[in-house]
Amino acid sequence: MAPHTDRPLPEDARAEHRMLGVRGTRLHLAEYPGTGTPLLMLHGFPQHWYAWHKVAGQLAGGHRLLCPDLRGFGWSEVTRRGYDMEALADDALALLDALGLERVGLVGHDWGAHLGFRLCLRAPERFTGYLALNMTHPWPRHRAVVPNLWRLWFTAFVEYPVLGRAVLRHWPGFTRFLLRHQVAGRPAVWTEAELAEYAAATSASATAVQSLFWQYVLHDIPALVRGTWRHRRLTVPTLLLGGERDTVVVPSMLAGAEPYADELRVRLVPESGHYLPQERPEAVADAVRELFTEDA
Template sequence: MRVKANGIEINYEVEGQGPWLVFSHSLACHLGMWYEQAVALRDRYRILRYDTRGHGKTSAPAGPYTLELLADDLLGLLDALGIDRMHFVGISLGGMIGQVFALRHPERLASLTLCDTTSYYPPEAWPMWEERIRVVREKGMEAMVEPTLARWFTDAFRARRHDMMKRIGAMIRATPVEGYIGCCHAIPKIDTRARLKEIRCPTLVIVGEEDAGTPVAMARAIHEAIPGSRLAVISQASHLCNLEQTEAFNRILGDFVDAAA
């Protein structure tokens, strides 16, 4: 389904019954990356999954984008669907959107789950993002498929789950170039460190133990900055821990949201 919000068409899916539980995906994916979580939780929550600006079937206008813009997209979607309060789950870029949204609209959150994400990138990280932008401009998204899969999953999982590599590889490949580049401008500018202490809703921070892109130290920094938050480190998992260790992820997330609800 699609709805117009914040000047773009946003694609989304709703299923289940109960309190609202909203999922925000990573860079170069779409709402399909949360399928396993939707199946596990739709018996007791009303699940909203949506495609971020520049991804999936949502509009992909030329950027650059900002995290504030992406948070405003989420607000527009919630308003369009009449959702006053929600439990929010975001991974990687989705976790950054969640942090910014929580600081701008705290009254809309019943709980916050931040997965494999960061509150800050140092200035020396910017050249890495500039290089990704250059590669995609010159070679398209195909050039990002294999290096991205290598960052997102452990070697053992990639060797064992060719089906998952095909599924996520297809999401990366299909991401609009302008959407990917737009978000690559937003991501390295994140710096919520000074304000995370303002977050008061129940908060869970999840990270894959072997995540090299947003490692455990980054997750721990978020956890230590948000009063009363919980930290869960999932073993034998890298960046997309919801897919690499689905059973453990679903148990941890479900227990947390159930308690918050």
């Protein structure tokens, strides 16, 4: 199968690429071979599989890393529908089935971490552990969230069907701005090639990105307000890493899940912002070893 776009892949000689037919669409998978526990790595916005290349370099073959592009992102096929969390969770589970993997470790960043929590609540038997990066859990304390809603100002330019797609498709400077200003005062952690790649990828994936944000508004926000997830328990051993200087998901938003989880730890990475895999890949790799080594 060929990818839906002719854009060249970012260069990373360690990664092996293939397309898989999943639930009526084609998903692109970048795989880093390794001998340890297979890990499903779910990227966030505005990135794709390449978000994990620095972490992969730190792990150096210690784990088999499975880095798919979410539906409509990167080199995965763009479809008209299927961008709500339930559908994306269906994609992820079907991908594991297509790979013949009954149980794996799970790592997610940003939107990928939001999806990761959904997966752990839906199918805990499929995951040996979960490493969540830069994302609040499904049981946020309203008194911590409400005063920080202003930090999500940029979503107003993304979530609405007409405006969002126009901004994402035709204003690459918007993506560059978000990437530079959501790190902890160190925009130099991004190379010019990385900024150009993610800006181009966001333009190509404008339909998927906008739809993802809009589905969150339609479904996830009402569920959080209603406290839907308070009736569900997290049984997968979980480590939640946040950036000490994350300006999107601030540290106060990470607390409060303990009554709903069997084993959940929260840890802050000093002097880091919203993109831990880019800013502190060694800290992410250390957390992977800590959480998954016993399963190797």
